[in-house]
Amino acid sequence: MTSRHFLSLLDFSSDELLALITNAIDVKQRLKQGVLHTPLQGKVLAMIFEKSSTRTRVSFEAGMSQLGGHSMFLSDRDIHLGRGEPIEDSARVISSMVDGIIIRTFGHERVLALAAHSSAPVINGLSDLLHPCQLLADMQTWFELRGSIEGATVAWIGDGNNMCHSYINAAIRFGFNLNIGCPQNHAPDSSIIDSARGRVKIFHTAAEAARHAHLLVTDVWASMGQEQEQDERLKIFSEFQVSAELMALADADALFMHCLPAHRGEEVTASVLDGEQSVVWQEAENRLHAQKALLEALLG
Ligand code: CP
Ligand code: NVA
Numbered sequence: 001m002t003s004r005h006f007l008s009l010l011d012f013s014s015d016e017l018l019a020l021i022t023n024a025i026d027v028k029q030r031l032k033q034g035v036l037h038t039p040l041q042g043k044v045l046a047m048i049f050e051k052s053s054t055r056t057r058v059s060f061e062a063g064m065s066q067l068g069g070h071s072m073f074l075s076d077r078d079i080h081l082g083r084g085e086p087i088e089d090s091a092r093v094i095s096s097m098v099d100g101i102i103i104r105t106f107g108h109e110r111v112l113a114l115a116a117h118s119s120a121p122v123i124n125g126l127s128d129l130l131h132p133c134q135l136l137a138d139m140q141t142w143f144e145l146r147g148s149i150e151g152a153t154v155a156w157i158g159d160g161n162n163m164c165h166s167y168i169n170a171a172i173r174f175g176f177n178l179n180i181g182c183p184q185n186h187a188p189d190s191s192i193i194d195s196a197r198g199r200v201k202i203f204h205t206a207a208e209a210a211r212h213a214h215l216l217v218t219d220v221w222a223s224m225g226q227e228q229e230q231d232e233r234l235k236i237f238s239e240f241q242v243s244a245e246l247m248a249l250a251d252a253d254a255l256f257m258h259c260l261p262a263h264r265g266e267e268v269t270a271s272v273l274d275g276e277q278s279v280v281w282q283e284a285e286n287r288l289h290a291q292k293a294l295l296e297a298l299l300g
Contacts, residue, residue, distance in 0.1 A: 003095075004298055005115045007124045009132045009169040016297075017139070017173050024140045024286070024293035031066065031289070038068025039300050043099040045071040047125070048081065048090075048114075050105040051224045055260060056125045056133065059287040060102055060295075067292055069099075069299070091117035100299045106225055121298040123291075128162055128225060129189070134259045135166045136290035139174060141283045142215065145255065150175040155213035155250065157181045157206050158240045158267050159233075160188030163219045163259055168192050171199040181209025183236050206240045213250045217257045218242045218267045234266065242268040247277060255279050 005011060012020065030037050045064045049057065057073065064071040074094075076082035081090045087110050094101060095118040103114050103122065108129035115122040124132055142149050153176065156164050160182045168188060171178040178200045180188065187193070193200050203209040210216055221237040222230045247254060256268075256278040264270040272278060 003115075003119060003121045005118075005122045006132060006294060006298060007111050007115055007122065008130050009135055009166060009173055011132075012173070014173045014175070017136075020136065020293045020297060021140050021143050021290070023296065024136065024290040025144060027292045027296075028286070028289035037066075039296055040064065040067035040069035040099075043067075043069035043299050044097070045069060045100045045102065045295070045299070046074055046094050046098045047071055048074045048076070048079070048094075048101065048103040048105070049125070050076040050082075050103075050110075051126065053104055053125070055284055055287050056102075056104060059291050060125070063288050063292040063295060067295060069295075072098075087113045088117040090114070091122075092119075094118075095120040100295065123294065123298065126162060128223070129165055130169070131162045131166050131259065132169070133287065133291055133294070134163060135170045136294060137283055137286035138217070138257055138259075139170060140286045140290045141257065141279055142255070144282070144286075145279060146214075149215075152176045152214040153179060153212060153251075154215045154217065155179045155181060155209045157209060157216060157218045157242050157246070158237060159186050159219060159221055159223070161219060161223050163217075164188045165192050167217065168196050168200055172196050175199075177201070179203060179209040179213060181206040181240060183240065186236065206242075206246055207249055210246050210249045213254055215255050215257060216242055216247060216250055219259055220261070220263060221267050237267065241266070242272050244269065244271050244275070247272055247275075257283050260284055 061071045091114045100121045102125040104125040108127040181203045221233045
């Protein structure tokens, strides 16, 4: 199948990602000015969700409508995928009827299998391995507030999870340095670190990672699918909370991001999440604008 997919940030070149962010900023301005922009009239996006979602679902649905297209929400409880119909068969059938598919699932191999058998573009709306759409919004937010991120230092604090992996990919494509502060046994995938060729440094204290950083980012300590590890993880990650004290080690103008949903009092204190350096609401809103730019690029 020859469709262009967005399964990882690395599926797009640096230039393509920069153009996408520029377009996302335009798309946002146009929407705020009330200018109609409907290049996806007649197009349909199927949205397969095997995990919960607020932001991803709402932003893709709203975005498709605003672009003049239509979206359909397919929970695995409602389609045969959840009853064991193979993902490959589902991909063939669904893609024969729609113009694009977004999938949120567990193992990344399901995203790859869907894409391999889909005749329409596939977007990764989060897998256990990666969350590339979130990075489009995070980068848009940085560009709006600070301009280029090339050469800046970003500190990832907490779990070496799907978001952390996508931050490593973003470091490669956008040219920033990434300090990761994580517990010993919760570092990101070593092959993903190796692919970053020196852009990534791993620390086992939050303070070492945060020092002089321009952006601090964290995420939940137990991702979707890890709920049964919640209590154990609260203990393992207790020294990796983003607090005012940790923010004070970073650059004086440092920003704070979190993909949300957040747990105040766990991975981040309420004072940081709701404080002046936090840009999480703009970051969340930008999911809409960045993904509209992505939809236009893939389905337009
Ligand atoms: N950040 C994010 O992907 O949020 P949802 O899980 O609500 O989609
Ligand atoms: N790491 C989190 C991100 C949620 C948007 C998870 O996978 O649950």
